[in-house]
Amino acid sequence: MDTALAAETGPTPTTPTPTPPSLATIHHLGITVTDLTRSLAWYREVLGMVPVMEERYPGGRTIVLVRPGTAVDIGLDEQEANEGERFAPHRTGLDHVALAVPSRAELDTWREHLTACGVECSAVRDITEPMAFALLTFTDPDGVALELIHVPTPE
Numbered sequence: 001m002d003t004a005l006a007a008e009t010g011p012t013p014t015t016p017t018p019t020p021p022s023l024a025t026i027h028h029l030g031i032t033v034t035d036l037t038r039s040l041a042w043y044r045e046v047l048g049m050v051p052v053m054e055e056r057y058p059g060g061r062t063i064v065l066v067r068p069g070t071a072v073d074i075g076l077d078e079q080e081a082n083e084g085e086r087f088a089p090h091r092t093g094l095d096h097v098a099l100a101v102p103s104r105a106e107l108d109t110w111r112e113h114l115t116a117c118g119v120e121c122s123a124v125r126d127i128t129e130p131m132a133f134a135l136l137t138f139t140d141p142d143g144v145a146l147e148l149i150h151v152p153t154p155e
Helices: 003-009 036-047 104-116
Strands: 029-032 050-057 060-066 073-079 097-100 125-127 133-139 145-150
Touching: 036 050, 036 060, 036 073, 104 133, 104 145
Parallel strands: 029 073, 097 145
Antiparallel strands: 050 060, 060 073, 125 133, 133 145
């Protein structure tokens, strides 16, 4: 283990801990939004997602979106107690959402698409250290940080 990481996480336990049960993947993300209608339109137009269900509960409602042909599911949550503040990655909780794309070239295509949709985004950045990947960043209407990333498969 990296020495700096070990220092941050504390000493290695001397007694074995039980192995956690298995996990398969992340099932979905829930993102609280300030304007459900605006966000629904944005996620449909910009990310190509479609609504598949709506759930109402005390204090709010959720519309679940999926990207057809993928396992990407995002719930847009409208909370009655929401005070309308913008997303900020420095607060405890979500920092950003990263979505994988199948190739480096796809990042360039996404950048063209985002720009055509009027979405401000970063340039595609190719990173080589400490590992190889490429990414593109942007935000949703509430400022939620989104990232498209391609990590090449080792040969």
